[in-house]
Amino acid sequence: MFKIIRKQINAIRGLLNEYNRTQVLRSLTTRQIETSEQSQHKANFHLVTAFSGFSKEFFNTNQPPTINQKKIIIGDDSWFIANQKCADVMGIADGVGGWREMGVDPSKFSSNLMKQCKRIVEQDNAVFANCDGMSERTPLDILVQSYNCLIESKDQSLIGSSTACIVVFNRESKILYSANLGDSGFVIIRNNKIVFRSQEQYHYFNAPFQLALLPNMLNEENLFNDKPQSASVNAFQLLEGDFIVMATDGLWDNLSESHLLLKIANIKDCFKEDMQQAARNIASFAAELSQDPDYMSPFAISARKHGLNFRGGKPDDITVLLARVSKT
Amino acid sequence: METNSTMYKDDRMVYYQFVHNVLDFSSQYGKEHSRSYTVSNIRGGITNFPRYGDFLESCVMRTYGPWWQECNYLDQNIKQKIQQPLFISQDFIEVEFELKCFINSVAIYENFNPGSIVAIYAFDFDSDKWVKLWSIFEQMINPSNSNALKRTIPRKESRKFMPNLMRKDIFSNLLRIEMEHSQMEYYSELDAIELIGATYDIFHNKKVARNLKAIGDDFFKKCSIETSFLNENIEDETRIEIKEISKDINIIELPDELLDKIISFLDLKTVFSLRSTCIKFYNLCNDKDIYKNLNIKPFWNCVNDKFLETLSKITDEILILDLSWTKFKQSIIFEKFLKNSCCQLTFLKMECCSYLDSKMLEIICDNCKFLTHLDIASCLNITSEEKPAFASISKLKNLEHLKLYRTKVDQNSMFKIIESCQNLKYLNIGSCFQLNDFDSIMSCISENLKQIESLDLWRSYSLTNLGLKRIASKCKNLKELDLGWCKNVTSYEWLRILLENCKDLRKLFLTSHKITDNEILLIAKHGKKLEQLDFLGSPFISTENIELTLRSCPNLKLLDISFCSNVDFEKILLISQFFSNCSIKRSYQGE
Numbered sequence: 005m006f007k008i009i010r011k012q013i014n015a016i017r018g019l020l021n022e023y024n025r026t027q028v029l030r031s032l033t034t035r036q037i038e039t040s041e042q043s044q045h046k047a048n049f050h051l052v053t054a055f056s057g058f059s060k061e062f063f064n065t066n067q068p069p070t071i072n073q074k075k076i077i078i079g080d081d082s083w084f085i086a087n088q089k090c091a092d093v094m095g096i097a098d099g100v101g102g103w104r105e106m107g108v109d110p111s112k113f114s115s116n117l118m119k120q121c122k123r124i125v126e127q128d129n130a131v132f133a134n135c136d137g138m139s140e141r142t143p144l145d146i147l148v149q150s151y152n153c154l155i156e157s158k159d160q161s162l163i164g165s166s167t168a169c170i171v172v173f174n175r176e177s178k179i180l181y182s183a184n185l186g187d188s189g190f191v192i193i194r195n196n197k198i199v200f201r202s203q204e205q206y207h208y209f210n211a212p213f214q215l216a217l218l219p220n221m222l223n224e225e226n227l228f229n230d231k232p233q234s235a236s237v238n239a240f241q242l243l244e245g246d247f248i249v250m251a252t253d254g255l256w257d258n259l260s261e262s263h264l265l266l267k268i269a270n271i272k273d274c275f276k277e278d279m280q281q282a283a284r285n286i287a288s289f290a291a292e293l294s295q296d297p298d299y300m301s302p303f304a305i306s307a308r309k310h311g312l313n314f315r316g317g318k319p320d321d322i323t324v325l326l327a328r329v330s331k332t
Numbered sequence: 333m334e335t336n337s338t339m340y341k342d343d344r345m346v347y348y349q350f351v352h353n354v355l356d357f358s359s360q361y362g363k364e365h366s367r368s369y370t371v372s373n374i375r376g377g378i379t380n381f382p383r384y385g386d387f388l389e390s391c392v393m394r395t396y397g398p399w400w401q402e403c404n405y406l407d408q409n410i411k412q413k414i415q416q417p418l419f420i421s422q423d424f425i426e427v428e429f430e431l432k433c434f435i436n437s438v439a440i441y442e443n444f445n446p447g448s449i450v451a452i453y454a455f456d457f458d459s460d461k462w463v464k465l466w467s468i469f470e471q472m473i474n475p476s477n478s479n480a481l482k483r484t485i486p487r488k489e490s491r492k493f494m495p496n497l498m499r500k501d502i503f504s505n506l507l508r509i510e511m512e513h514s515q516m517e518y519y520s521e522l523d524a525i526e527l528i529g530a531t532y533d534i535f536h537n538k539k540v541a542r543n544l545k546a547i548g549d550d551f552f553k554k555c556s557i558e559t560s561f562l563n564e565n566i567e568d569e570t571r572i573e574i575k576e577i578s579k580d581i582n583i584i585e586l587p588d589e590l591l592d593k594i595i596s597f598l599d600l601k602t603v604f605s606l607r608s609t610c611i612k613f614y615n616l617c618n619d620k621d622i623y624k625n626l627n628i629k630p631f632w633n634c635v636n637d638k639f640l641e642t643l644s645k646i647t648d649e650i651l652i653l654d655l656s657w658t659k660f661k662q663s664i665i666f667e668k669f670l671k672n673s674c675c676q677l678t679f680l681k682m683e684c685c686s687y688l689d690s691k692m693l694e695i696i697c698d699n700c701k702f703l704t705h706l707d708i709a710s711c712l713n714i715t716s717e718e719k720p721a722f723a724s725i726s727k728l729k730n731l732e733h734l735k736l737y738r739t740k741v742d743q744n745s746m747f748k749i750i751e752s753c754q755n756l757k758y759l760n761i762g763s764c765f766q767l768n769d770f771d772s773i774m775s776c777i778s779e780n781l782k783q784i785e786s787l788d789l790w791r792s793y794s795l796t797n798l799g800l801k802r803i804a805s806k807c808k809n810l811k812e813l814d815l816g817w818c819k820n821v822t823s824y825e826w827l828r829i830l831l832e833n834c835k836d837l838r839k840l841f842l843t844s845h846k847i848t849d850n851e852i853l854l855i856a857k858h859g860k861k862l863e864q865l866d867f868l869g870s871p872f873i874s875t876e877n878i879e880l881t882l883r884s885c886p887n888l889k890l891l892d893i894s895f896c897s898n899v900d901f902e903k904i905l906l907i908s909q910f911f912s913n914c915s916i917k918r919s920y921q922g923e
Binding site for chain 2: 120123124126127128129130149150152153155156157158159160161219
């Protein structure tokens with residue numbers, strides 16, 4: 005008897021619940037429409053993102069440029085994009101190639117670092133599913149936690165070092181929080197002008213800050229081991245239509261600002277496909293320049309300033325993440 | 333629009349949700365607030381499944397197998413006068429999902445050593461209680477604790493575990509998974525938990541639901557009449573049963589000794605039911621003797637404040653008490669219970685009791701002067717912010733066994749405890765993340781606790797060679813030393829001193845220390861009595877020296893050489909035939 009009664013109660017409760025839900029949903033949607041009509045700033049935004057990458061090996065092997073969104077390793081570089089309820093997060097890491105001489109695959113460290121970052125963003129609902137959960141420290145926290153994950157792994161065979169750059173976009177306030185360690189970085193382009201450029205960090209010329217996992221046995225002085233906490237941290241208020249170009253040093257060393265602005269200005273629409281095309285254009289242009297022996301690349305100019313006679317592009321892995329702030 | 337993979341629904345309005353948030357848990361392998369091998373990894377969708385292996389992205393509990401119970405001081409066997417109920421759980425996780433629904437099924441993605449899950453509960457908001465949805469005992473022909481402990485463990489491959497739930501009418505978004513891993517070969521690891529259910533009860537009551545209006549008022553009338561009618565009926569039936577027995581002999585006429593014996597075959601819940609039948613049984617069940625050794629942990633979901641109130645009236649001389657996992661609400665009643673019934677206590681276990689706060693701990697320490705065993709692991713609501721509550725433990729001069737695993741004990745309180753509880757033999761301060769200077773704690777221990785036998789310093793990140801040297805030279809009775817993940821220990825001078833001084837050393841855990849062959853040789857040379865050894869994550873040690881260790885430590889039962897990349901495991905497998913007493917562990921990260 006009880007069972008029947010309980011079943012009936014549950015049935016009623018279920019229906020009521022579904023009714024309530026649709027009510028809530030309805031009220032939510034109507035509220036959204038109202039607010040977007042009344043005040044622009046309350047509307048939700050998100051990033052339309054695209055990725056492209058060229059491995060250094062490209063010109064030797066004629067391997068086509070990577071547009072496969074699932075391939076997260078470009079030569080020694082690695083990247084991730086993670087979307088959560090209230091945040092879009094992007095990150096890139098450039099594995100330090102010097103490890104190859106010691107028989108270590110440099111992409112392993114960078115890709116593992118990015119993998120952990122992505123997982124942390126996707127799992128941490130308290131921060132990323134809540135618009136008030138984010139702050140200037142958020143990208144740094146991601147970096148610290150993901151680096152700690154690798155330190156605390158049972159598998160101690162993972163060694164290597166990498167630069168890293170992470171940006172977190174708050175979908176409600178449109179603020180972009182960033183943490184950057186080393187010579188990767190990003191620029192923000194508004195109305196075809198660069199309005200923000202992330203800070204690069206060097207120990208000396210061509211020796212960027214880097215996170216590292218070193219084997220116990222060698223503590224050589226020429227190996228850098230920077231703390232994730234020494235990353236430069238920023239917050240920047242974005243507007244609708246702003247572009248973010250995030251890339252490893254392979255891009256910044258070869259592509260000048262004017263070239264980049266030209267490519268961005270050519271983007272007509274902000275659909276995913278257009279963005280994808282643009283990202284690919286930027287990456288392939290930089291890759292071509294990097295092979296040009298006579299081109300005065302930004303790297304060559306910088307080398308001259310440091311008293312080194314260097315000409316032409318700098319062959320390196322190139323990873324580009326392109327994003328645009330759009331209304332949802 | 334959302335690409336959020338943690339929740340989706342199909343065309344029948346059935347929601348598939350992954351864990352949104354972790355509410356509580358009993359233990360974890362990883363560091364507190366970290367993301368490697370911690371319970372917080374259960375959140376979100378599938379990460380590695382169906383890959384099988386030991387991944388840092390998994391949710392891992394602190395122990396496995398019999399190894400931790402085998403330690404001399406860890407668990408005093410609670411021998412109750414009354415029968416133990418069906419209950420074998422050792423660890424639990426409580427998780428929250430975003431959306432409440434009628435739970436139709438639960439899928440648990442296990443990606444390393446599956447088979448540890450023994451019970452699933454859901455929180456029923458109507459009755460304000462945790463309700464059992466499934467347990468290992470349901471599928472057994474002959475349910476008993478020993479049979480459950482001997483259950484067949486599934487094959488070592490990743491599996492999506494979807495048990496048949498007993499009840500599908502619970503409307504909830506809170507789940508609780510209970511685990512038992514004494515049979516596990518190695519740590520069992522979970523990837524994700526998926527909750528499948530609809531916001532309305534489509535699986536059972538679609539038709540009923542359609543006729544909602546027809547049922548309407550009529551239903552409520554029926555409801556009130558029939559329930560009262562049922563109550564009467566139940567009473568009648570029980571009366572009849574007793575009368576039937578009384579044709580031959582009235583059970584009440586049996587001698588008290590015999591009845592006592594009968595009562596001893598009942599479990600606590602039944603004793604309390606029996607107690608409310610008649611005066612005779614009421615008096616028999618009010619015997620203080622029954623309640624001298626009390627294990628309330630198996631009843632964590634059925635005991636409430638009322639129970640505690642009753643208990644404090646019945647008995648004033650409980651000696652051994654296990655209140656782990658209970659969720660009492662009113663601190664006044666608990667306080668009264670402590671003052672009335674617990675003055676004689678010698679053994680108190682209160683793991684994961686969120687109601688245990690600073691004030692309660694002080695009352696315990698003031699009232700229970702005779703305590704020799706105290707276990708308040710994972711009680712995270714005792715804080716030291718206002719006043720150092722943990723310092724009051726120092727009033728318990730008889731204390732021999734103290735487990736403070738995963739608590740917020742502070743540095744100064746720890747000094748006080750060590751200085752005044754000079755009888756301490758077992759001390760577990762693993763994962764106590766507020767202790768920040770282990771070296772001075774170690775020197776304090778070496779000054780005051782020379783007879784200490786077991787020390788658990790799991791994940792003591794501030795511990796260095798200095799502190800260990802002090803311990804090694806002064807505490808010669810040490811039998812067990814767990815130094816897992818003490819990452820700042822980098823040189824091993826202390827190891828020689830320890831092995832030369834502590835001739836009785838049985839357990840030595842050097843998890844993730846990256847030790848080298850020199851240390852292995854030391855252990856092989858001096859550690860003749862060693863039974864448990866852990867070298868996990870030491871990439872530099874060689875196969876030959878592992879073999880040497882096996883030969884020179886004849887008592888060895890456990891040897892963990894996981895992630896020792898330089899060791900040829902095939903070779904070790906061949907050798908292990910000659911050392912059948914020793915269980916050699918080697919986990920790996922699947923490709």
